[in-house]
Amino acid sequence: MEIPVVRNVLEANAKMADHVRGLLGGRGILTLNLISSPGAGKTSLLEKTLTDLGGEFRMAVVEGDLQTDNDARRVAATGAQAVQINTDGGCHLDSNMVLSALESLKLDDVDILFIENVGNLVCPVEFDCGEDAKVALLSVAEGDDKPEKYPLLFNLAKVLVLNKTDLLPHVDFDMGRARRFATRLNRDLEIFEVSCRTGDGLCAWYDWLRGMRRAKKEGGSAAGFASA
Amino acid sequence: MEIPVVRNVLEANAKMADHVRGLLGGRGILTLNLISSPGAGKTSLLEKTLTDLGGEFRMAVVEGDLQTDNDARRVAATGAQAVQINTDGGCHLDSNMVLSALESLKLDDVDILFIENVGNLVCPVEFDCGEDAKVALLSVAEGDDKPEKYPLLFNLAKVLVLNKTDLLPHVDFDMGRARRFATRLNRDLEIFEVSCRTGDGLCAWYDWLRGMRRAKKEGGSAAGFASA
Numbered sequence: 001m002e003i004p005v006v007r008n009v010l011e012a013n014a015k016m017a018d019h020v021r022g023l024l025g026g027r028g029i030l031t032l033n034l035i036s037s038p039g040a041g042k043t044s045l046l047e048k049t050l051t052d053l054g055g056e057f058r059m060a061v062v063e064g065d066l067q068t069d070n071d072a073r074r075v076a077a078t079g080a081q082a083v084q085i086n087t088d089g090g091c092h093l094d095s096n097m098v099l100s101a102l103e104s105l106k107l108d109d110v111d112i113l114f115i116e117n118v119g120n121l122v123c124p125v126e127f128d129c130g131e132d133a134k135v136a137l138l139s140v141a142e143g144d145d146k147p148e149k150y151p152l153l154f155n156l157a158k159v160l161v162l163n164k165t166d167l168l169p170h171v172d173f174d175m176g177r178a179r180r181f182a183t184r185l186n187r188d189l190e191i192f193e194v195s196c197r198t199g200d201g202l203c204a205w206y207d208w209l210r211g212m213r214r215a216k217k218e219g220g221s222a223a224g225f226a227s228a
Numbered sequence: 229m230e231i232p233v234v235r236n237v238l239e240a241n242a243k244m245a246d247h248v249r250g251l252l253g254g255r256g257i258l259t260l261n262l263i264s265s266p267g268a269g270k271t272s273l274l275e276k277t278l279t280d281l282g283g284e285f286r287m288a289v290v291e292g293d294l295q296t297d298n299d300a301r302r303v304a305a306t307g308a309q310a311v312q313i314n315t316d317g318g319c320h321l322d323s324n325m326v327l328s329a330l331e332s333l334k335l336d337d338v339d340i341l342f343i344e345n346v347g348n349l350v351c352p353v354e355f356d357c358g359e360d361a362k363v364a365l366l367s368v369a370e371g372d373d374k375p376e377k378y379p380l381l382f383n384l385a386k387v388l389v390l391n392k393t394d395l396l397p398h399v400d401f402d403m404g405r406a407r408r409f410a411t412r413l414n415r416d417l418e419i420f421e422v423s424c425r426t427g428d429g430l431c432a433w434y435d436w437l438r439g440m441r442r443a444k445k446e447g448g449s450a451a452g453f454a455s456a
Binding site: 037038039065066067068070089091118119120121122123139141142143145146148149150151152164166167170171172197 | 346348349350351367378392398425
């Protein structure tokens with residue numbers, strides 16, 4: 001009795017996600033959905049990216065949280081457009097929430113839109129928000145077994161940002177093991193090792209963003225958006 | 229249309245949870261439901277506890293994971309009884325899953341039962357599994373803002389274990405801020421600062437377990453089980 005209900009929810013979400021993707025894609029906006037556990041560093045990655053690439057791209061952020069507008073205030077402090085969605089206890093964003101949030105943004109002034117999902121390695125993965133690609137984050141403090149234990153995100157993401165590499169000397173994290181598990185789930189996964197605290201490794205992430213944005217502007221074929 | 233469906237799910241779960249609580253309570257078993265983000269250290273806390281208190285109590289573990297039986301194998305290596313629930317993508321355990329898992333345990337040989345929930349700071353909080361108390365874990369690598377951003381768990385838990393204190397010199401974590409947020413949500417919250425890596429602080433957690441187990445054996449009134 002329950003399975004059809006869930007399927008309908010996901011089908012309705014997928015339809016609305018396609019609408020959101022069309023609306024943003026029509027403007028050439030590259031849209032990325034950031035998904036991770038709480039505290040893996042999504043907001044820190046955005047703060048760094050918005051600051052360092054602020055002269056190159058016009059960026060905006062849709063922030064998802066159960067409560068508070070702390071994160072939207074953190075990213076807005078960089079000068080980027082930001083809008084906060086409070087799910088009031090809800091465990092993920094969906095495409096309809098994102099569509100509502102877009103009303104608060106000046107989309108004509110946006111090159112790249114980041115959706116920062118609720119901190120949760122499970123539920124947000126199932127809900128397409130109209131993005132071009134999902135970006136998975138994992139902090140090395142969480143352990144190298146997480147791709148194996150929470151496979152769906154690593155299977156569906158286009159990119160994995162391994163964050164907090166400055167903690168590597170202080171935690172039991174085998175980088176080779178994490179990479180092996182992740183690429184076994186997804187052969188095409190691009191992996192960046194970064195520390196948002198020290199700035200190490202962010203250049204490669206920025207270059208990837210530049211390439212994605214260029215491909216999006218040129219019509220999307222190069223980056224394989226058709227399969228997004 | 230959707231709200232009544234959710235309410236029925238939670239009502240059915242609550243009824244089954246009371247059944248589980250009765251079944252375990254009738255045997256004097258203290259039951260604790262461990263909830264945290266992925267990688268906060270639930271399994272590590274169990275490994276330490278099962279090893280250090282193995283001579284004092286007969287302990288068993290119900291392990292919840294989306295995939296793999298890695299964690300059940302880790303805790304079984306200490307000699308404790310362990311059973312793995314794979315939710316196959318599901319984001320939380322519920323009381324019916326726990327009831328099924330109990331069939332694999334010799335309950336006459338158990339003083340303390342730990343339920344290690346799926347790593348998720350949101351969904352597991354809503355599903356009573358028949359426990360006497362919820363134990364929240366938070367790694368200091370996740371940031372001191374998590375109680376404010378994910379309030380329900382900290383509101384409902386009886387205990388907060390702040391883990392990975394060995395990383396404090398290397399992360400931006402304000403212990404006073406985390407404690408303030410958490411106790412604002414829950415004045416009676418007991419907080420233990422521990423490092424499962426070094427063993428620091430575990431004594432206080434063990435003493436709390438001893439007190440809870442004693443109260444449970446004596447009928448449950450001292451520790452306020454009536455309100456669990």
